Amino acid sequence: MAKVEKAKTEAAPTPLPAKGKKINVHYLTRVEGHGNIVAEIDAGGKVSVCRWEVPEAPRFFEAMLIGRNYQDVHHITSRICGICSIGHQLSSLQATEDAFGVQISEQTLLLRKLAIHAENLQSHFLHVGYLALPDFMGAASVLPLAASHKEEVLAVVACHRTANRMSDMICGRTIHPQRMVPGGFAKLPTDDDLKNLKAMLEAIVPKAKAILDVVVDVAGNIPKFHRQTEYVALVSDAEYPLYWGEIGSSKTQRRPNQLYKDVTREYCLPQSTAKWTKGVDDSYMVGALSRFNLNHDKLSHLGKEAARKLGLKAPCHNPFMITAAQLVECFHSVEDSLRIIDILLARGIRNETPAPIKTFACKGVGAVEVPRGILFHAYEYDENGRIANADCVIPTNQNHANIQRDLDALLPTLATLSEADIELKLSMLVRAYDPCISCSTHHIDLTGDSNKLVKFIRK
Amino acid sequence: MKPKIAFFDFAGCEGDQLQVANLEEKLLDILSHVEVVSFREVMTGHSDDYDIAFVEGSITRPEDEARIKDIRSKAKYLVALGACATIGGVNCIKNFMSPDVYKERVYGTSGRWYSTYAARPLKKVVKVDAELHGCPIDRSEFARVVKELLLGRQPWIPDYPVCVECKKAGNICRYDLGRICLGTITRAGCGACCVTEGAHCWGCRGVAPKANLDAAREAMNKNGFDHKTVRDLLRFFLGDTYAPL
Numbered sequence: 001m002a003k004v005e006k007a008k009t010e011a012a013p014t015p016l017p018a019k020g021k022k023i024n025v026h027y028l029t030r031v032e033g034h035g036n037i038v039a040e041i042d043a044g045g046k047v048s049v050c051r052w053e054v055p056e057a058p059r060f061f062e063a064m065l066i067g068r069n070y071q072d073v074h075h076i077t078s079r080i081c082g083i084c085s086i087g088h089q090l091s092s093l094q095a096t097e098d099a100f101g102v103q104i105s106e107q108t109l110l111l112r113k114l115a116i117h118a119e120n121l122q123s124h125f126l127h128v129g130y131l132a133l134p135d136f137m138g139a140a141s142v143l144p145l146a147a148s149h150k151e152e153v154l155a156v157v158a159c160h161r162t163a164n165r166m167s168d169m170i171c172g173r174t175i176h177p178q179r180m181v182p183g184g185f186a187k188l189p190t191d192d193d194l195k196n197l198k199a200m201l202e203a204i205v206p207k208a209k210a211i212l213d214v215v216v217d218v219a220g221n222i223p224k225f226h227r228q229t230e231y232v233a234l235v236s237d238a239e240y241p242l243y244w245g246e247i248g249s250s251k252t253q254r255r256p257n258q259l260y261k262d263v264t265r266e267y268c269l270p271q272s273t274a275k276w277t278k279g280v281d282d283s284y285m286v287g288a289l290s291r292f293n294l295n296h297d298k299l300s301h302l303g304k305e306a307a308r309k310l311g312l313k314a315p316c317h318n319p320f321m322i323t324a325a326q327l328v329e330c331f332h333s334v335e336d337s338l339r340i341i342d343i344l345l346a347r348g349i350r351n352e353t354p355a356p357i358k359t360f361a362c363k364g365v366g367a368v369e370v371p372r373g374i375l376f377h378a379y380e381y382d383e384n385g386r387i388a389n390a391d392c393v394i395p396t397n398q399n400h401a402n403i404q405r406d407l408d409a410l411l412p413t414l415a416t417l418s419e420a421d422i423e424l425k426l427s428m429l430v431r432a433y434d435p436c437i438s439c440s441t442h443h444i445d446l447t448g449d450s451n452k453l454v455k456f457i458r459k
Numbered sequence: 460m461k462p463k464i465a466f467f468d469f470a471g472c473e474g475d476q477l478q479v480a481n482l483e484e485k486l487l488d489i490l491s492h493v494e495v496v497s498f499r500e501v502m503t504g505h506s507d508d509y510d511i512a513f514v515e516g517s518i519t520r521p522e523d524e525a526r527i528k529d530i531r532s533k534a535k536y537l538v539a540l541g542a543c544a545t546i547g548g549v550n551c552i553k554n555f556m557s558p559d560v561y562k563e564r565v566y567g568t569s570g571r572w573y574s575t576y577a578a579r580p581l582k583k584v585v586k587v588d589a590e591l592h593g594c595p596i597d598r599s600e601f602a603r604v605v606k607e608l609l610l611g612r613q614p615w616i617p618d619y620p621v622c623v624e625c626k627k628a629g630n631i632c633r634y635d636l637g638r639i640c641l642g643t644i645t646r647a648g649c650g651a652c653c654v655t656e657g658a659h660c661w662g663c664r665g666v667a668p669k670a671n672l673d674a675a676r677e678a679m680n681k682n683g684f685d686h687k688t689v690r691d692l693l694r695f696f697l698g699d700t701y702a703p704l
Contacts, residue, residue, distance in 0.1 A: 027505075029499045029500075029501075029502060029503040029504070029505075030499075030500070030501060030502065030503060031499075031500070032473050032500060034499075057469060057470040057516075057519050057520055057523065057575075058519075058565070058566075058573050058575060059470050059519070059550060059553075060553045060561045060562070060564075060565050060575070061565075062564060062565050063553060063556060063560065063561030063562075063564040063565050064549065064552040064553050064556075064561070066556075066564070068691065069691060072691065072695065075658075075661070075695075076549060076552070076695070079472055079474075079548075079549045079594065080472060081472050081473075081474075082472040082473045082474025082475070082476075082477045082478075082595065083473070083474075083477060085472070085474065126480070130480065130501060131501070134503075140502060140503040140504050141498075141501055141502030141503060141504070142501070142502075143490065143495070143501075143502060146487060157483050157484060157487075160481075160483065161483045161484075164481055164483075172652075172656035172657070173652065173656065174481060175474040175477060175478060175481075175595040176474065176594060176595060177656070178652070178653045178656035178657060178658040179656050179657055179658075181657075181658075185657075186656065186657025186658060187656050187657035427503075
């Protein structure tokens, strides 16, 4: 296990074209959900096939929501994703509250901001430390690193555990939490919880700095690859927005969340009955790097310092730097959480009950920055408070087209490398996006169209 | 020689494997006693040679059956991980709708490209040797079950309802608060975590073999919960389970 292991391919070996190269990563590892990379380079060094495939089983969440009571909706959507369950709940609650015109209290708002910080921290530390770092250090997983780089791995473990404890303290659980309800919280953390949390967060700052040093050390192994694209993220004049903001883009004007469909531009092509998401042009990026590119000036002091050390400057067009942007956000989230905790402690946690909700037929939209990017939930309710229509637009789905465009641009530059190296580079690129494929409530289907961006295969 | 273990997943959120990753230091302890040969979410590399397979997610497509049967044929011991794998879980909500309707709703006219059928737990397709319940699974229960498996014992899973643990946790009964709850019939082992956090029991660990369904029905009737409320709750996780309430 200690040596660099090549990702195994399960598919039956097919004869190689004379001197051509064939890459078939069947089930990319260290990502959430199932994705394949298929690429072929012919004898002349020309790319003949380059495909990002998603064979994940569809789960039909938007249909499952139909007829469900508004109090159950966020518990169902939570199950879309194990890693982003808090984000799905927050976006879902926002959509429900937007629909019924519920005003949440300042305390609820602050606690929800802590909740989204907790989720970003646990997901980012997981991705940076456990999933991406092994690539930069030439290992197949974090497991062999536990022997060779024990102290650093223990720092990752400590940071990740603290982030999970933070989710437990604020939301009641890390995965599919139970405390958050429409209008507020069913159970509140105590002042003592917050004091403990503050001490825990202060304690991980030096550990996070140790991780930063490791990443800075291996930053030379981060491939230099640049491709301009459109960056989409929540923007706000007030802060580095995660919980709340308007939809911003590097190529077009701001839009209120209700107009999310104009940004994601999901539509069907008459000849292919296909659903696409595209921004101004044919693809856009969401996630940590998009947020950094649009909002870097609003980062906290530690976040800016981390960006400087990593050599991350906006606008950055290197998708491999998403991992670096995630680490920068970790510092921001820790520092901003400490600020929020101080505000809450100064006020003292008040024993508030969730805001009352009166149901009527209505529509609402929620938009939250979850670890992998902007997440939209949009609901239409009937007069009894039951879902009549639901739409969820997941960050990874918004990134699929951009991943494909990046692969298209990257592969020709790799033609001279060995198959193993090409495979590693392509895998690293996709992994940098931290794709969360099980989230895919609906896919872009382009089967039967020769211009397909993303192919969803049926086995 | 260390036993070889492998992780696989079907339709689900991968939250249960995440719970395993979230064991942090305890995971490193477990890893000193087993060899993980396949864990796609965490590591690169895969081997078909394994003793224990942990499988997350429901079977939702005919073509998934071949894959789970293949895993079954290679594993000496197969453990279902989490509600989707043990009881079908939230995936079964769609079983009460027509495939034409839910396909059309999500994919529009492209729905015909996707194969799908009624979601079902693993045990409806292959023999399952042990089940780790919950949505998500409980981390310490996972660690305990692995320990018991390594000792060659059939893992112990509680057969009494959540109410027992809920009383121990000192919670006020949801029915006393005028709320509905499935703790009366649901298998314990979670420590009544959802009730403790201010929610009610959703039934994610399946129906307890020793549950008193008559008493549960009476409690729901007496407190005036209508058919629709009860049905919605039963179809949250227990869509594939016969729970006549």
